[in-house]
Amino acid sequence: MVEFCGLKLSNPVVNASGTFDAIAARRIYGEALLQDFPFSAFVSKTITPAPRVGNEPQRIWETPAGMINSIGLPNKGLDGFLAEDLPQLAELPVPLIVSVMGTSREEFSRLVEEVAGREEVAAVELNVSCPNVHSGLIVGEQPGETMALLEALRPLTGKPLIVKLTPNVADPAAVAVGAAEGGADAVSLINTLKASAIDPVTGQPGIAAGHGGLSGPAVRPVAIAQVRAVAAAVELPIVGMGGVCSGADAAEMLAAGAQLVAVGTENFRDPRAGSRIAAELSECLLVAV
């Protein structure tokens, strides 16, 4: 049993936002998904105020020990999520963490109020990797913007607010300090690394958008360094992620300073990766004791 921001979880392994669609998986695998749910908490795909169709294909590109994606946050929008998806996600046997993203404090405020106000939701993750429409700055790249956003959102809910940090900054620990000073309960990192690859056949980027985010085991050493830096800078609990594929990888993330470990890209290769990694991790920890 693990305690995280007041949530009691059966183990430290959760999913990274946008890497597991529990509703689609239940349609495909049936009730076995619920009987053997692979994560101790479920983090939803990011919800935005209005529906989004996502980016033009091609959206993914395999790279050495990883992949680049530029999916574009397709989602039903807040109203569609609350009406159609939330009732289904509430049937999962684990606490639900909903990821949200807005382009202004007003949008974020509405998202947090509406989402955190639902009893099915245990915590909210703030995806701050998009520009603020007023300042033009990417919130999660600026300690001051991040602090100001959290100061605006903090009074709106007593539920845990988790800030998802981007790795595409010189000093992620400074942004984590901003999140902590603004009143965040936890931080999660790393999001994907900005990356591109050229299709050798066309000579053009393999991703239609020109670039995307790199994930998979290729990024794990970057994640470990950033989790260590953030853990040294703030007292907040950390959800560590980036290329975790095995229990040994998860143990490394915990040793770097994370309290929870999120599995992302490995879910694509193994739908039960979360359960496998949690089991392997408990073996690793037994050996360590």
Next chain:
Amino acid sequence: MTAPFGRRLCEVAESRDSGGYRLFSLLDEEGPVPLPGQFYMLATEHHWEQDGGRPFLPRALSVADVPPGEGPTQLDFLIEGIGPGTDRLCELVPGERVWVNGPLGNSFSPPRELAPGAAGAILVGGGIGIAPLALLRRRFADRNIPTRVLLGFRDEVHSGGLDDLFACCEVGLASEDGHIGHRGYITDVFSAMLEGDDAAGAAVYACGPPPMLDAVAALCADRGVACELAMESPMACGYGACFGCAVPKPDGGYMRLCVDGPVIRGG
């Protein structure tokens, strides 16, 4: 029947050349018998990330045939080596094991569901896209549905599977280099067939390169013939998690080919 949750190891029973392609068979102890058009995500147990970290993701392959028999379900796959993942799968040897997730995706509809008055089926395949049509042909034969098969290839190197997957039926053939059948596109043969008396009353099923699928869909739309197309898109997971395999929907936006396809209604 739903797919077993998670991935499982299946043993390779056989792997051999089939024309310019490779054909390999896996023995599946756990999964349900797949429907025609469904696919599996495959990665070898060993030496997957062997060469500079690639292949990394599993590869989506339509099941080509499920020969009848006792014991574990035999899954036959037809494959062309076009990159690190398919190249590795071409090297499979009997006795080694493959991670399998599936069967995934939807399947082809019976002719009468596609078109209430359909008297039979026309299958149109191009290149490696002939694979899912072999299992479809087998299932239609099981149900005595009159079926005509048209298969086209670029050239001799980029062809295969005929003797292994379509030996028992009459096949109309085309090749761009003229090494077999009509010299040209299989859609030329298909177009001529649609001009025939009874062809317009058939349901059409196609799988192949995008230009071929576009041509088949356009010919069917012109003549008011119902058709289904099995499509392909880059896919990381195969079960709706990655949102990578998006293809445009006719009414705007995108759908995930893995959960809303790979078979879509044409026209």
